[in-house]
Amino acid sequence: SAVISQKPSRDICQRGTSLTIQCQVDSQVTMMFWYRQQPGQSLTLIATANQGSEATYESGFVIDKFPISRPNLTFSTLTVSNMSPEDSSIYLCSVDLTGTYEQYFGPGTRLTVT
């Protein structure tokens, strides 16, 4: 397995501002994913972030709202831009360590937008 960390663990933000969430892995991985999980709900994939290529966004998520960076094989950021209360959620990164479909999740970032 791997150690996956996220920063911040939680934040309270005002509407109209932006927050950048960091995801750090202690080993090199090709595939990283960003998910959103609203309270009591399942996991919704925002985008896939592979190093060396542009992030691939799922239906309903756009780059202007959720820009992603993937500068190297151990790090990625997700920015939630121009936030509204509807963006209040838990944001999780995950990695596929071995390219065998097994995904391991970071601890999540709990975002509250007021």
Place this chain on the structure above:
Amino acid sequence: GENVEQHPSTLSVQEGDSAVIKCTYSDSASNYFPWYKQELGKRPQLIIDIRSNVGEKKDQRIAVTLNKTAKHFSLHITETQPEDSAVYFCAANGGGGSYIPTFGRGTSLIVHP
């Protein structure tokens, strides 16, 4: 695309009983089926998985079965303990070589001492 249905949404059992959670999927090309356990306030944790060349897999008190013909798979927990209380998510992926899983809606398992 893939569609995963998960039942039941809530499951309440007495400590020591068995619990079974069932999932169906739609894409016959899917070939990887993981189960995640998410305790309150924690990250989802991969607890067991099965690939399409295997019909059953066990790991101590948990087991997963797969029926590719019927396109369903199930999680079985025996001798449940209060620490098994959590939300469990099934997922399916691998169809067409996709690394992106489709998750079920989750089952809240409550084990009463």
